[in-house]
Structures are given as structure tokens and as C-alpha cells.
Amino acid sequence: MVLQLHVWGPAFALPSIDAQCLAAIAYCSLALPKDSWELVASSDPSVSPTGELPVLQNGAVWVSRFRSIVDYLRQYSKGAWDLDNQLDETSRADNIAFSSFIESRGQSLVDLYLYVTSQNYYGNTSPAYGSLLQWPNQWILPPKLHGAAKGRTEHLGLSSLDLQAMEDQRQRDHSAAVAAGKIPKNLIQRPRDTVSSFLGRTAQSNHFRIEALTAEFFEPLEAMLGRKAYLLTAEDEGTPSSIDCIALGYLSLALVPEMSFPWLRDAMRAKAPLLSAYTERLRRRCFGDAPIEIAHAFAPESVPESAPESPISWRAPGRISVAAVGTTLLSTLADSTPFLREIRKNNGLKKVAQSEDSGLSSTEKRVLNLHAESKKKDMYVSIATVVGGVALMVGYMMQVGMLSFQTEDEEEEVEEGSGEASEAAYPTVAEFLAV
Incomplete structure (x- = not known):
């Protein structure tokens, strides 16, 4: 049976817009025979039982997360598809440590570069998602x-890269100052910053922090690589x-991506030229020489035969079903409701804790499960507190007469009484004339 790797779709001339998906594609390209696997740009986390991409499908077996996929392929192939089989104990320890370093620091920088930086998100990242997602995901998933x-x-203190958030905060501060009476309205003038001047101040204020973050990420990897072909090989050649x-x-x-504000690419080229050349060389080996297109x-099947041969075999994803659309809309509605959102979050934590391919130890699973149970109990206590408070308030209002409930008989008596009172209050025509 041919394995299928489901990932976020291509963008920026790369086979995926997600770093973890790119890592899984690279591993399958290097370790697996070409005819043993297919790449599916499903771009829909709901296809995975854990709601995550990348996910490897082997019949009824689904395995998500890069490290779990690597472990599964090693066991499934009985060591034949293991890229780490040539590493000794020291190199294996370095592999684990530096992989964690790359994932933690690299994810933060990619988040800042593609999503938090407003020029890049609205000018490049969001349109890329719009090209690869189907309705309604193209409106739901990017935000x-x-x-x-x-x-x-x-926590990195670089939220000023998000110009929209900065403008919203400035408007909130402006409105708060007016509401508090600190500034008379007739003396308040809206700032007339141009986009270029605002971007200039933002880049200047973030310059030193960005310099430190990029140096902490690129320089250790540049030193680790040196003049070697790969990060953990002992010589120029190796695997x-x-x-x-x-x-x-x-x-x-x-x-690789051509961004509106390419501060991360510029930092990588300046601080790590060897790492940049290594990335280009490995990218061509894993993904092919030609840029990946939608x-x-x-x-x-529409790709011309004259196109350069690619190490990746693509399989077109299926059209989204009506049931999947309904599920997506209901999930979005649930995520917008605080009570339902907490239930879904706790269920997700418990599912991860009970999953065999979560990559967590038994202690971590137990702690995560206890945390989910504790959150659920706290949520139920909060709901009971709110309901009890509302009940007490209604009881108090009824007791003091601010709120009352009348039966039909009582309403009829009240109406009759009001009618008699009305008749007694106003004299008849004969009585009025007699007077």
C-alpha cells in the first residue's frame, strides 16, 4: 500500500507553507522510495484524527507530528527507512537537543516573519492561504x-511588528484619554503619520531585538555546520x-519566500552564509530544482512532461464534502462560544494525552490528563456559580417585588379589578348631566 502524507499546501515556491510539513516532506523524500509514498496537499487539519498536519496515512493508521512519523517509518520498515541509523550515541543526543532548539527558536522566528509582521501577513501569507484553501476554510483558518x-x-516583545494591532491600540488609548477627560476634544489632533514613517519607526524600535533573536538562532547552527555537508556528519561527505x-x-x-519586509532572509544571508548555501543545496535535493506551484x-496531471523531474509524487486532494463544510462551520461556532470552546479544548488535551503517537512519556500523559480534568472541574464550578448567582438575584427581585409571576386566574382578577376601578372612577353620562 502506498503511504500518503497529508500536509498544508504549497506556497512561496515550496511544497508547503508550514515548517513541520516541509520537514516531513524532506524526510520522506530522502528516506522512502519514490513509488512508496504520495504527497497530498489536503490543507485541512480535520482530515487528521488529532486535528494536526502533517499526518501520515497508512490505510486505517494515522500518525501525526514529525517525530512520531519518523518513529513510525523506522518501525514500519524495520530500520530500512531510518535516516538516523548511522548516528552514534553522542550524535543521537545532539540530534535530539539541536532538533528541539531548531523547533523552538525557528517556530518563533517563522511566526514573527510570516504572521506577526503585518506587511508580510497581509501582503504575502494571507493571499497564499487564500490560493490553497477551499471554502469555507479560506475565511476561517487564516485568522x-x-x-x-x-x-x-x-512574550518576545515584538508585537509592534503587527501594525494593525498597534493602530488599534493607539485608537483605544486615544478614546480612553478622551473618555477620561484628560484631553479636551477640541485640542486633540489625530496623528498624521504616513505609512513609510510609521514603518521606519517600527523597524528602528525592533531592530536590536530582532538582531538578538536572529543571532541566537543562526549563529549556533552556522558554527555547527561549518564546512560540512550536513549538520551531524563528521566530514564533507555523508548522508x-x-x-x-x-x-x-x-x-x-x-x-526562500519573497516577502514584502524580508528582515529574516536578510539576517540569515548576512549572519549565516554557509547555512544559506546549505539550505539551498538541501532544498534542491529534497524538493527538486523547479519551484513548486499550486x-x-x-x-x-496538468504538469507538462517537459518539466524537470521532481522527487515528490503528488496526489490531488479530494473536494471538500458537505459534511466537512458543516463540521467546519459548527466547529467555528463552537470556538466562538466560551463554554463550548473550553469543552473542545479540554477534549483535545485528553485526546493528546491518550494518543499513542503523541510522543509524550507516560508521566507527561498523566500530567496532561490531570490538567484537562482539573480544567473541566473548574469550568463546571464556574458555570454552577453563575447559575446560582442568577437564581439568587431572581429570588431577591421576586421577594422585594421587583419581579413577579402571575397565573391566568390572577391576571383575570387583576383585569376585573381594574375594570371595576375604572367604572367607579368615571361617572356615567346620565350622572354627569344630572349634576
Whole structure:
């Protein structure tokens, strides 16, 4: 049976817009025979039982996350598809440590570069998602990914790269100052910054922080690579390992895309020229010499035979079904409702804790499961508190007479009483004339 690797679709001349997906594609391209696997640009996390991409499908077996996919391929092939089989114990330890380093630091930089930087997100990233997503995901998923990236990088103190957020905050501060009476309205003048001047100040204020973040990421990898062909080989020649796939996933998104504000690519070329050449060389080996286009993923039969041969075999994704559309819309509605959103979040945590391919230890699974149960109990306590508070408020209002409920008989008595009172209050015509 041919394995299928489901990923986020192509963008920026790369086979995927996601770093983890690029790493999984690179691994399959290097380790697996070409006729044993297919690449499917499903671009829909709902196809995966865990709601994540990349995910490897082997019949009824689904395996998500890069490290779990690597472990599964090693076991499935009995070691034949293991890129790390040539590593000794020291190199294996370095592989794990530096892979974690690349994923943690690289993800933050990619988030800042593709999503938080407003010029790049609105000018490049968002249109790329619009080209590869089907309705309604093209309207739902990009804002969710944008918000998730902003949340992951909030601690870095570079939110000023998000010009829209900066403008919104400035308007909120302006409105708060007016509401508080600190500034008379007739003396307030709206700032008339041009886009170029605002971008200039933003770039200047972020320059030193960006310089430090990029140096912390690129310089250790540049020193680790040196003049070698791959990161963990001992000589100029050798074979790549799984860390090279991880590195290619993040470094290619830093180096290859043509962005409106290419600060990450410029930093990589300036600080790590050897790493830049390594990324280009490995990219051509894993993804082919020709730039990847949307047609390669969605209409592979339309690619002319004269096109350069690619190490990737594409399979066109199926059209989204009515049931999938309904599920997506319901999930979006649930995520917009606080109570339902918390339930879905807790269920997701428990699913990860119970998943065999989560990559977590038994202790981590137990802690995650306990955390999910604790969050669920806290949520139920909060709901009970709100309901109890509303009930007490209604009871108090009924007791003091602010709120009352009348039966039909009581309403009829009230109406009769009001009618009699009306008749007694106003004299008849005869009585009026007699007077």
C-alpha cells in the first residue's frame, strides 16, 4: 500500500507553507522510495484524527507530528527507512537537543516573519492561504493561524511588528484619554503619520531585538555546520539525518519566500552564509530544482512532461464534502462560544494525552490528563456559580417585588379589578348631566 502524507499546501515556491510539513516532506523524500509514498496537499487539519498536519496515512493508521512519523517509518520498515541509523550515541543526543532548539527558536522566528509582521501577513501569507484553501476554510483558518502565531510570540516583545494591532491600540488609548477627560476634544489632533514613517519607526524600535533573536538562532547552527555537508556528519561527505530535515523546514521558510519586509532572509544571508548555501543545496535535493506551484499539488496531471523531474509524487486532494463544510462551520461556532470552546479544548488535551503517537512519556500523559480534568472541574464550578448567582438575584427581585409571576386566574382578577376601578372612577353620562 502506498503511504500518503497529508500536509498544508504549497506556497512561496515550496511544497508547503508550514515548517513541520516541509520537514516531513524532506524526510520522506530522502528516506522512502519514490513509488512508496504520495504527497497530498489536503490543507485541512480535520482530515487528521488529532486535528494536526502533517499526518501520515497508512490505510486505517494515522500518525501525526514529525517525530512520531519518523518513529513510525523506522518501525514500519524495520530500520530500512531510518535516516538516523548511522548516528552514534553522542550524535543521537545532539540530534535530539539541536532538533528541539531548531523547533523552538525557528517556530518563533517563522511566526514573527510570516504572521506577526503585518506587511508580510497581509501582503504575502494571507493571499497564499487564500490560493490553497477551499471554502469555507479560506475565511476561517487564516485568522485562526494568525491569532495563534501572535499568541505564541507575545512574550518576545515584538508585537509592534503587527501594525494593525498597534493602530488599534493607539485608537483605544486615544478614546480612553478622551473618555477620561484628560484631553479636551477640541485640542486633540489625530496623528498624521504616513505609512513609510510609521514603518521606519517600527523597524528602528525592533531592530536590536530582532538582531538578538536572529543571532541566537543562526549563529549556533552556522558554527555547527561549518564546512560540512550536513549538520551531524563528521566530514564533507555523508548522508543527512532527521535534524537536517527539521532544519530545512524552518530555514527554507526564512530564506526562500519573497516577502514584502524580508528582515529574516536578510539576517540569515548576512549572519549565516554557509547555512544559506546549505539550505539551498538541501532544498534542491529534497524538493527538486523547479519551484513548486499550486498546479503541482491540485492538478498534477496538468504538469507538462517537459518539466524537470521532481522527487515528490503528488496526489490531488479530494473536494471538500458537505459534511466537512458543516463540521467546519459548527466547529467555528463552537470556538466562538466560551463554554463550548473550553469543552473542545479540554477534549483535545485528553485526546493528546491518550494518543499513542503523541510522543509524550507516560508521566507527561498523566500530567496532561490531570490538567484537562482539573480544567473541566473548574469550568463546571464556574458555570454552577453563575447559575446560582442568577437564581439568587431572581429570588431577591421576586421577594422585594421587583419581579413577579402571575397565573391566568390572577391576571383575570387583576383585569376585573381594574375594570371595576375604572367604572367607579368615571361617572356615567346620565350622572354627569344630572349634576
